[in-house]
Amino acid sequence: MTVTPVTPRPGPAPRAEAVVIGASAGAVDALSVLLPALPAGFPLPVMVVVHVPPDKKSVMAELFRNKCRVDVREAEDKEPLAPGTVYFAPPDYHLLVEPDRRLSLSSEEPVHYSRPAIDVLFESAADAFGPGLVGVLLTGASADGARGLRAIADAGGGALVQDPSEAMVPTMPRAGIAACPTATVVPLTQMAAVLGTLGERS
Structure with missing residues (x-):
């Protein structure tokens, strides 16, 4: 499948309030491009699920803390979200967003053989933030995150997918595009700039 990267459509957009990111195989390399490129004043909380x-x-969190200009930490149960902070899901726990927009950790059954699972974060965050959420799906070898990305779009939020042609493992971004055809396909090197533009609207 050939996908041509496109620029996000101009015009009015919902006010961005939070970002969720999902990645699997190739995640460290992809996030090493994306996260350090976020500016120091980035105003949105960012929640990340990586299959570990x-x-x-x-x-x-330790790996990226010294690389990034924003705060980076491992998520804790019942922790309130703070702007300009990246939260990584801890191993063996699903990361969710509660209706009051606090983080929550769960040991419920794996989804797509994974705990943490990307779909769990994306779907709970879509319920909490609605059109204020932006979902980002990166490289990976499963379909985890595709259903969640569709849930974000259905709630009126923004859906971004790494260009599969450049992903270390294209299965996950391709699944995201198939499930959410309205998603914007973005080269990894441009992803932080796109998120920065959304952050300026917040």
Whole structure:
């Protein structure tokens, strides 16, 4: 499948209030391009689910803390969201957003054989933020995140997908495009700039 990257459509857009990002195989390389490119004054909270082994301590937050100009931490249960902060889901816990927009951790059954699962975060955040949410689906080897991206779009939010032609593993972004044809396909090197534009509207 050939997908041509497109520029987000101009015109009025919902006020962005939060960003959710999902990635799997190739996640570290992709996030190493995206997250350090976010500006120091980025105004939105960013929640990230990466498929990580359940039996090992995650080093994702530690790895990115020194690379980024925004605050980076591992999410904690019942933690309120703060602007300009990146929250990584801890190993073996689903990361959700409660209706009061606090983070929540769950040990419910894996989804797509994964815990944390991208769909769980995307769908709960879509319920909490509605049109104020922006979902980003990156490289990965499963369909996790596709259903959640569609839920974000159905709630009026923004849906962004890494260009599959440049993804280390294109399965996940292709599944996202198939489930959510209205998603905007963005080259990874332009993703932070697109998010920065959305942040300026918040």
